[in-house]
Amino acid sequence: MVSLTKRYRFSASHRLHNEALSAEQNSRVFGKCNSPYGHGHNYIVEVTVRGPVDPSTGMVMDLGLLDRAVEQEVLERFDHTYLNLDVPNFEGKVPTTENLCVEIYNLLRPKLDAGQGNGRLAKVRLEETSSNSFEYTGAPAENRAEAMRDKK
Amino acid sequence: MIYLTRRAEFSASHYYHNPAFSAEENRRIFGKCNNPHGHGHNYTVEVTVAGEVDETTGMVLDLKDLKAVLEAEVLQRMDHKFLNKEVPVFASKIPTTENIAVEIWNLLAAKLPSGRLHRIRLYETGDLFVDYYGE
Numbered sequence: 295m296v297s298l299t300k301r302y303r304f305s306a307s308h309r310l311h312n313e314a315l316s317a318e319q320n321s322r323v324f325g326k327c328n329s330p331y332g333h334g335h336n337y338i339v340e341v342t343v344r345g346p347v348d349p350s351t352g353m354v355m356d357l358g359l360l361d362r363a364v365e366q367e368v369l370e371r372f373d374h375t376y377l378n379l380d381v382p383n384f385e386g387k388v389p390t391t392e393n394l395c396v397e398i399y400n401l402l403r404p405k406l407d408a409g410q411g412n413g414r415l416a417k418v419r420l421e422e423t424s425s426n427s428f429e430y431t432g433a434p435a436e437n438r439a440e441a442m443r444d445k446k
Numbered sequence: 447m448i449y450l451t452r453r454a455e456f457s458a459s460h461y462y463h464n465p466a467f468s469a470e471e472n473r474r475i476f477g478k479c480n481n482p483h484g485h486g487h488n489y490t491v492e493v494t495v496a497g498e499v500d501e502t503t504g505m506v507l508d509l510k511d512l513k514a515v516l517e518a519e520v521l522q523r524m525d526h527k528f529l530n531k532e533v534p535v536f537a538s539k540i541p542t543t544e545n546i547a548v549e550i551w552n553l554l555a556a557k558l559p560s561g562r563l564h565r566i567r568l569y570e571t572g573d574l575f576v577d578y579y580g581e
Contacts, residue, residue, distance in 0.1 A: 296577070299577070356475070
């Protein structure tokens with residue numbers, strides 16, 4: 295098994311705000327991220343796929359497939375948007391980098407796992423700044439299934 | 447258990463081609479990486495060794511020894527080479543980043559003076575790397 299990781303970039307703005315909380319609570323919980331007009335980041339997303347190396351191509355996954363999936367599902371959707379208002383993904387959900395990381399994983403998983411090769415999505419790592427990053431490897435049930443598959 | 451990582455760089459060229467495929471299939475599957483004259487990268491390899499800290503030296507292994515093994519086994523073989531033509535293992539195996547990482551593992555695993563090889567991470571560019579843990 296080899297893991298391959300590719301890094302992509304996009305820029306977006308967001309505001310951390312929960313309608314269910316009072317103005318004071320929002321301010322206390324989210325601090326300056328609650329600033330009413332939002333603020334932006336240059337996000338770096340690292341997508342890791344894992345699988346056996348296909349002997350005929352020497353590859354875990356066709357990089358063109360990976361690039362197209364990330365371009366269509368992530369970059370075209372989120373780049374240069376205000377996540378709270380411009381995309382439907384965060385209706386009723388605070389667009390924290392945690393939630394964005396999970397959302398990206400869920401958007402990519404069906405596209406990548408449908409590919410003809412052996413590679414499967416293993417991890418999404420999302421950097422909000424060079425100091426803050428988040429990782430998601432799928433729901434616990436998926437991880438258990440994955441672990442069982444790897445053992446066989 | 448401590449994990450120690452040493453990084454080294456080498457520059458090499460390669461191209462992707464499978465003689466079992468037609469010229470058209472090779473172009474479709476490998477795209478511009480199929481250019482027969484090759485193209486190059488500055489590779490960065492990170493070698494991670496796992497082991498217990500030796501009480502008398504405070505070390506997992508002597509870094510000089512790791513550097514020497516890396517130099518002899520990897521850099522001398524691959525640095526400033528056209529991998530397809532000049533590194534025998536890649537005469538019959540496509541020198542993708544995946545396969546180069548596995549080959550580096552195979553070259554180093556038995557040669558470490560102490561500790562156990564844990565991971566090979568190989569960067570083809572700053573935005574693309576592969577990890578291999580030996581299985």
